[in-house]
Amino acid sequence: MAEHRDAMNALQQRVAERQSTSLLQLIATELEQMIINGALKGGDRINESALALQLGTSRGPVREALRQLEYSRLVEFRTNRGMFVREISVDEAAQLYDIRAALFGLAGRLAAVNATPADVEALRAKVTRLDQAVPAVDDYYPGNVDLHRALVGLSGNPRLIDLYDDVSKELHLFRRHGLETETARTTSNCQHGEIIDSLAAGDADLAERLMTAHIRSGKERMLSAVGGPGTGS
Template sequence: MAEQVQAMTALQRRVAEHQSSSLLQVIAEELEQLIITGVLTGGDRINESSLAARLGVSRGPVREALRRLERGKLVEFRTNRGMFVREISVDEAAQLYDIRASLFGLAGRLAAERISAQQLADLRERVEQLQAAVPAVDDYYPRNVDLHRTLVALSANPRLADLYDDVSKELHLFRRHGLESDAARHLSNCQHAEILDAVEHRDPAATGRLMEAHILSGKERMLAALRD
């Protein structure tokens, strides 16, 4: 028994520690992570058996987690073919960027009013770490996603955070496109630093404006990358 436990991967141990009520969330988070890191991209077929083996669970929970993700529009079922990472058109992506920009701006206005000095210091450190990660999109992008989620969470508005997350999940592939070049990643992180300067000055209007502009800038980079 001890040898079996020792042989379990860290991810499998994490799964084993959760009750069935949260197991589906763990599986959904792992699948989203595969998309964030570029292991899975839009149009890729999801192999339920492989994912179940990776997690050390049966296919039942994997299938149920995929159904949840389908409701969130991250994946889609194709008749007689299985489950696939959802693809969206460029026009739809542009519309989602506009929605996301408004939500991010609102989160910034709220966060600037209530952020603590320690929270701000933590964000500064993460921006510095992102700067070190600029040469590699596979390293930069997941940290960028996490930084954005943290900024939105600091709004102390859980419903806003959920809405932002739902919209953002549909855009993972397009967001990566806009951060492929070193110059794009450098510009993105410079904008992060500007946002934190506005937060430090406790300026809700400036913070909201900069955070909305940051997303719209990402939209333009994405469109330019696709044109190229």
């Protein structure tokens, strides 16, 4: 009987830990989505109490979720001031864009081999939805993030997916800068269409070139928008 109770207690503890982990992941995902949507911007101070109230939870899980986001460099703790959405310099953003371009290009090469007709159809549907969202950056940008993640996901390489996601998270603010104008969003989505055509054709070389060029184009638009070096995804 005692052994049975011990086994049940261990099981309950594992279930509680799983529920806690799921809650933290849910909160972290919601916070990241707020940054993607522009509700939280670079340099904004994060009010744990207000967020806990908004998310319907206590401050403890919010604090733990913020620590997860700090590890992924989306937020940063400032001594005696609290937690803030992380800001990066234009130079650092440009360097991250170069890394992201290489990762995205490699993902394209792999995706061209892996993509099925059903995958291509799903991607085309995302591009169609983005066409409809072009007039407003707040509508376009989250869909753009989703499409890029889907493209990289087709690489079938978990480490590549994680690396791309980590780099991209640090660039949310600057990626939005590169998509502020309707012309930029139209150009971006036209490039998406060309990329998907290359995947449908199974052309790995072309997919790699187009996906690398897509990120470099976004970098130039970002630099132009913020007045950095270059001529301005």
